[in-house]
Amino acid sequence: MTGFGWLLPALKIKIRVGALLVAAVLIVIAYVQAWRIPTVTEYEVALRGLPGEVDGKVLVVGSDLHLGSMLGHRWATARATQFATLRPDVLLLVGDIFEGEKETHAGWLPVLRQFRAPLGVFAVTGNHEFYAGPEAIIETFRGAGFRVLRDEHYEVLPGLRIAGVDDPAFRKAGKRDQAIALQQALANPSAGATILLSHTPVLAERAAELGAGLMLSGHTHEGQIWPFQYLVPLAFRLVHGRYDMNGMTAIVGRGTGTWGPRMRLWKRSEILRITLRSA
Numbered sequence: 001m002t003g004f005g006w007l008l009p010a011l012k013i014k015i016r017v018g019a020l021l022v023a024a025v026l027i028v029i030a031y032v033q034a035w036r037i038p039t040v041t042e043y044e045v046a047l048r049g050l051p052g053e054v055d056g057k058v059l060v061v062g063s064d065l066h067l068g069s070m071l072g073h074r075w076a077t078a079r080a081t082q083f084a085t086l087r088p089d090v091l092l093l094v095g096d097i098f099e100g101e102k103e104t105h106a107g108w109l110p111v112l113r114q115f116r117a118p119l120g121v122f123a124v125t126g127n128h129e130f131y132a133g134p135e136a137i138i139e140t141f142r143g144a145g146f147r148v149l150r151d152e153h154y155e156v157l158p159g160l161r162i163a164g165v166d167d168p169a170f171r172k173a174g175k176r177d178q179a180i181a182l183q184q185a186l187a188n189p190s191a192g193a194t195i196l197l198s199h200t201p202v203l204a205e206r207a208a209e210l211g212a213g214l215m216l217s218g219h220t221h222e223g224q225i226w227p228f229q230y231l232v233p234l235a236f237r238l239v240h241g242r243y244d245m246n247g248m249t250a251i252v253g254r255g256t257g258t259w260g261p262r263m264r265l266w267k268r269s270e271i272l273r274i275t276l277r278s279a
Contacts, residue, residue: 038268038270038271039268039269040086040272041271041273042272043272043275045251045275045277046279047195047214047277047278048193048213049159049191049213050159050192050213051159051192053159054157054160054193054276054278055277055278056275056276057119057157057160058086058088058273058276059091059272059273059275060083060086060088060091060117061251061253062094063095063199063218063256064095064096064126064255064256064257065096065256066097066098066099066128066255068101070099070262075257077114080115080116083271088117088273090119090120090156091115091121091122092122092123092197092216093115093123093124094126094197095167095197095200096127096128096199096218097123098128099128100129100132105132105136108140113144119157120145120147122146122148122149122156122164123146123147124148124165124167125148125170126199126200127169127200127219128259129167130167131169148164149185151166151181153194159191159192160192160195160276161193162194163186163194163197163212164185164198165178165181165196165197168200168202178203182196182210186211189211193213194213195212195213196212196214196216197216200217201217201219201220201236201237201238201250204237204238204248208246209246212248213248213249214248214250214251215248216250217238217253218253218254219252220232220236220238220239220255221254221255221258222240240254253271253272254269254270256270256271
């Protein structure tokens with residue numbers, strides 16, 4: 001700001017002290033914001049092919065919980081309670097459920113088993129599951145009763161199926177392209193409606209071509225800390241909120257938890273509550 005003392009030499013001390021004070025205030029605001037209860041954003045989504053008897057079913061969606069040493073058992077239990085108060089028919093966890101610390105999956109089963117919904121809990125992996133070594137974490141999810149969708153789909157009700165893909169991070173050391181995994185997850189299209197879970201919001205146009213009516217993602221955190229929300233759109237076309245992708249609805253959540261430091265500036269963490277409607 002002062003050009004290392006060359007600019008405004010008479011004011012450099014005051015400017016530097018002022019900058020430090022502003023930074024300190026912003027840090028406090030970001031810290032408080034991150035500790036606030038996640039806000040609930042509600043949507044209604046009409047899906048072609050959705051049977052009338054499924055009309056009105058409620059999806060509750062959490063992404064990027066980043067459970068671990070910073071967001072521990074107490075915070076996760078509070079989120080399980082918050083999910084339950086939203087009366088989900090289906091609970092969807094869209095990746096980065098764990099932060100990725102290798103030791104964090106042990107001891108989490110009693111907490112994760114509190115994540116419940118009448119028609120089931122469905123999950124996909126995120127890049128942080130891959131970083132931690134996914135197999136033990138995925139087994140923990142399954143032990144908690146989650147149905148983990150790994151490039152596959154499941155018919156949760158007649159006329160409603162949920163598909164899910166592993167995060168693209170899993171492909172870097174593998175042999176398959178993410179587009180091939182997407183095609184496998186959405187194979188054998190039915191007359192009903194399909195919801196796709198993809199942690200990273202990519203290939204939305206291809207998902208629409210393959211028959212998905214709704215795509216749910218996270219990963220971006222909408223930048224999480226100002227001013228990164230201006231940089232995230234450079235990497236991702238879909239950043240936050242609702243998009244129409246060639247007739248398919250895509251919704252990107254800003255994350256239920258926080259990645260890295262327990263800070264958010266300016267947007268609160270978020271849970272999605274989606275009511276399905278027959279088109």
